[in-house]
Amino acid sequence: MLDIKKIRGDFPILNREVNGKPLVYLDNAATSQTPKQVIDAIVDYYENYNANIHRGVHALSQEATDKYEQARIKIQKHFNAAKSHEIIFTSGTTHGINLVASGFTSLLKAGDEIVVSAMEHHSNIVPWQMLCERTGAVLKVIPMNDEGELVMQQYDQLLSDRTQLVFCNHVSNALGTVNPIAEIIEKAHKLGAAVLVDGAQAAPHIKADVQALDVDFYTVSAHKMCGPTGVGMLYGKEEWLNKLPPYQGGGEMIAEVTFEKTTYADLPHKFEAGTPNICGGIAFGAALAYMNAISFDQIAEYEHDLLEYATQELLKVEGLRIYGTAKKKTSVISFNIEGVHPYDIGTILDKLGIAVRTGHHCAQPIMDFYGIPGTVRASFSFYNTKDEVDVLVEGVKRARNMLL
Numbered sequence: 079m080l081d082i083k084k085i086r087g088d089f090p091i092l093n094r095e096v097n098g099k100p101l102v103y104l105d106n107a108a109t110s111q112t113p114k115q116v117i118d119a120i121v122d123y124y125e126n127y128n129a130n131i132h133r134g135v136h137a138l139s140q141e142a143t144d145k146y147e148q149a150r151i152k153i154q155k156h157f158n159a160a161k162s163h164e165i166i167f168t169s170g171t172t173h174g175i176n177l178v179a180s181g182f183t184s185l186l187k188a189g190d191e192i193v194v195s196a197m198e199h200h201s202n203i204v205p206w207q208m209l210c211e212r213t214g215a216v217l218k219v220i221p222m223n224d225e226g227e228l229v230m231q232q233y234d235q236l237l238s239d240r241t242q243l244v245f246c247n248h249v250s251n252a253l254g255t256v257n258p259i260a261e262i263i264e265k266a267h268k269l270g271a272a273v274l275v276d277g278a279q280a281a282p283h284i285k286a287d288v289q290a291l292d293v294d295f296y297t298v299s300a301h302k303m304c305g306p307t308g309v310g311m312l313y314g315k316e317e318w319l320n321k322l323p324p325y326q327g328g329g330e331m332i333a334e335v336t337f338e339k340t341t342y343a344d345l346p347h348k349f350e351a352g353t354p355n356i357c358g359g360i361a362f363g364a365a366l367a368y369m370n371a372i373s374f375d376q377i378a379e380y381e382h383d384l385l386e387y388a389t390q391e392l393l394k395v396e397g398l399r400i401y402g403t404a405k406k407k408t409s410v411i412s413f414n415i416e417g418v419h420p421y422d423i424g425t426i427l428d429k430l431g432i433a434v435r436t437g438h439h440c441a442q443p444i445m446d447f448y449g450i451p452g453t454v455r456a457s458f459s460f461y462n463t464k465d466e467v468d469v470l471v472e473g474v475k476r477a478r479n480m481l482l
């Protein structure tokens with residue numbers, strides 16, 4: 079059992095008021111809140127050992143380098159990567175995806191096929207479209223059904239010996255659907271295609287094991303899992319990372335530079351040009367330590383209970399429809415009320431101190447599929463409570479009464 083009172087005590091922001099009401103923060107899928115253990119790690123860095131890494135002989139630089147590399151090992155262990163140099167620090171999921179999409183430019187030719195799912199975030203669509211424009215490769219889409227699940231029979235039909243790459247999110251940010259990535263990976267591998275999984279929405283809820291999944295690339299953002307913004311990680315299998323050219327040129331990523339020729343550093347530095355987000359990387363490690371101390375199994379169990387309760391209570395509101403009713407879901411509820419614009423509901427909820435997201439959630443193809451402009455999305459974390467669900471439901475009822 080989680081000690082929610084103690085956990086909530088770790089998050090200073092949860093004590094504040096918004097518009098004169100206690101904050102009810104239900105926008106965790108956009109960004110999660112930060113516990114004081116992570117804030118302390120950030121303060122500790124700037125107060126005690128702020129220095130550039132990997133290049134100084136002085137004590138502070140050594141200390142910062144050690145802490146940064148220890149964070150890489152924490153991330154390696156968490157995702158069960160075989161080697162620490164398979165973990166590349168990035169600025170977030172978007173950066174990780176663009177790094178891989180850019181790297182495949184020289185590996186694809188016209189007529190090659192890329193398979194992507196219908197329920198991707200724009201950051202897992204646009205970089206592949208840009209890759210197709212550069213190479214003449216063709217994008218194919220695995221469709222989804224009304225429940226918000228991928229139609230896997232269609233996936234089988236889309237795969238061919240021209241398929242070079244498959245991209246899919248582990249969990250949909252707009253619907254919360256947990257996608258069958260193990261099956262997606264296994265089937266792609268039978269045809270020799272590489273698979274990138276966007277783990278941005280899974281990582282706060284599910285501890286992915288990259289070796290068990292046999293995934294080729296897996297990307298996450300720290301800010302969705304109790305860490306700071308502007309940092310994330312890309313896991314890549316060593317053989318793939320060796321095959322891909324560097325993404326950006328600059329300091330740190332070289333072995334030797336002359337005006338005639340430059341040779342590149344070994345992994346992971348080949349993909350880490352310039353001064354990284356040192357403090358962010360260390361704080362990402364602290365965030366993983368914090369969540370693992372609570373335990374991902376316990377988090378999943380607690381959030382599942384919250385999801386069931388919130389679903390049951392919201393469905394009691396007249397005219398409310400939930401989008402995404404997949405059997406396997408994380409704690410995300412996307413909904414609308416008949417005859418009401420989602421933005422108006424979000425605005426009234428904000429006046430009541432309740433933070434939700436409204437709009438297309440950077441997943442316009444999903445909104446087009448349902449024929450709607452957007453939804454209200456309430457996304458729950460392990461520090462939310464059933465009392466907060468009650469406040470949300472009351473707020474939604476109030477909004478409905480005011481707007482209809």
Ligand code: PMP
Nearest residue numbers: 170171172199201251278279299
């Ligand atoms: N993919 C998914 C599924 C996401 O939810 C997000 C963030 N909303 C991203 C990618 C992009 O993450 P970031 O903005 O941190 O790069």
